Amino acid sequence: MTSHTFVGWQLSETLIDHEQLRDFVIALMKKLGAPEDTSICVADNLVTSNLRGIDSHGVGRLKRYVTGIREGYIVPDAKVDTVIENAVLANVNGNHALGQAVGVYSMSLAIHKALSEGIGVVTAFNSNHYGFAGYYAMMALDQGFIGISMTNSEPLVVPTFGRNAKLGTNPIAMAVPASENNSWVMDQATSVVPSGKLQVYERAGEEIPEGWATDETGHSTTDPTRVLQNLYGGTGEGGILPLGGEGEIHGGHKGYGFATMVDILCGVLSGANYADDVVWSIDNGIKHPNVGHFFLAMDPSFFGDLENFKSRMDDMIERLHQSEKADGETRIFVHGEKEFEEHERREKTGIPLDARTIESLEQFAEEFNIDLEFKE
């Protein structure tokens, strides 16, 4: 239920083994000054995203991470600190580390608290792009816990009746264990689409559907190039529409509500930046992004027997699966199952990459003298 359903995603025939790719990212991060544990966090997050078919959040992001480290606004060896905590809550200063290091630290802390108290809630500030949100929510599954993860992000989304991007695509992820079925894993931007989807349509020379994005007038457009030029070309006008689309007729104000909710929990509460100010903030004279995250881990066994809870999740999932299909449809999905199936497939066959990503990996391989081997 995510980006791998994109029409026209330009994946090459070239495949790479996930273990190879993981080792490559670890080696690259270490060469750039990240310690071993941080390098593993980044590699596991990005490669898991590719394995699950969420290519928009996979190793294609490495180029931006490398730029951030080189320009000094991402600090690869920064130590993540807990600035305040009690038995169940904590606020974490990411100190401009790679977002994955901040995310894994913070979610681990939330899980640790949930182990003794039944619940743990951790916010983080001074962080960077942390990869795909579902990764942290899914960390809770190993303990049989429910995990929630959210992040704010660069302003790309226009509030209802507005003309300028004021909020991020601000995703919400939740992971819940089941017994017979795969875990239920929801991981979704609170906008109609992520920005990557506009790029896919642009490259394919196709119009985007009405209700995805606005031009500089604040109204819906079908021209992806116009939206992307406005967003990234400096006019600062227009942007992606919140889930529910333009105005209030189809509930666009609800998507705008969810995006704001995420920004309040991740940004306003944690001490990170928020709204159109997520990028940038000045710390000790240096400009850094000040991205914020929110993590929650909760132990369902507190409310009763864990196996009973998991069986109830199975029953919920089966009720949805077995429900009557709309004419012409053959399957009702539950959240996460497309990704689990893709994970299994790509683990065997290898991960397909787009041409731009392959080029950047080859460049890094040469520059940093790291082995890079494709499957064919």
Added chain:
Amino acid sequence: MTSHTFVGWQLSETLIDHEQLRDFVIALMKKLGAPEDTSICVADNLVTSNLRGIDSHGVGRLKRYVTGIREGYIVPDAKVDTVIENAVLANVNGNHALGQAVGVYSMSLAIHKALSEGIGVVTAFNSNHYGFAGYYAMMALDQGFIGISMTNSEPLVVPTFGRNAKLGTNPIAMAVPASENNSWVMDQATSVVPSGKLQVYERAGEEIPEGWATDETGHSTTDPTRVLQNLYGGTGEGGILPLGGEGEIHGGHKGYGFATMVDILCGVLSGANYADDVVWSIDNGIKHPNVGHFFLAMDPSFFGDLENFKSRMDDMIERLHQSEKADGETRIFVHGEKEFEEHERREKTGIPLDARTIESLEQFAEEFNIDLEFKE
């Protein structure tokens, strides 16, 4: 940003003073066997909903509550129990009490826990319709806390690619204190629209927009009568679409995700019913609804100074307010402000009611011998 923006909502010219209406509901509930505190909970919730312009969740609901009490599946004097708890978590058995009694008890417990631990999370089962979700979230505001409230509800919503209603309109509400501005209060169904909105279009003889609801084929229809007859007339097919509409093109799978998330937290976790089984459950040989709720209270002062947090909320709200408007638009709203303005207006002028609600109140007044006085 809620139901008072309905086109064609048939409000009469007849107004009633909110204090009068509150006293009337309290008297009615007491005559039906509810204790004083429960009667006040019900009255305050329903009348506050009317004051805020959310007429779909106001005193128009009384008729159903009275039926439930008379038929024995709502127990007006039931004692709400905490069945399990620790310092931060609790699970509450509503014992088939009026939903407002369960909601106020549970949210008070969450707030109490947040006072000492910084956070409190409470789930509830064996409950009934609890009125408007925002009411409980807003209870946290008196302490300067963030409040969250969710409930599952009768199946009206079709999962993506499905044909039958399997999930409720499952609302999510969040209230966050600000300083110079009204609190930020989001309260929204996870479906495109609530069912009341279809009824409004039906009464007005208007077509509904594409993407709101499906007919018995599982595909979008513009005929509200067909949807309502299917939903309430016994075919059990079709229903309201999740936020994002039909299929995945506009993110309908995301609304479906949010609806399922609410049902997991309110139903699967708490021990309430869930999915298409929210109504009914058998307890001691009697059929009752087994609705579930989820409540969270969190103290932002744990993360730093409360006044600083509230100022940051003001800044967030002002960034949204002052943002450039789309061509033809004059105002960007933040969540809750339409309702605060309506509350202020109706507190002065009185609450307008629709003809059907007036008729039911007059009937109760006569039957139970309770004073009922309209403003004109």
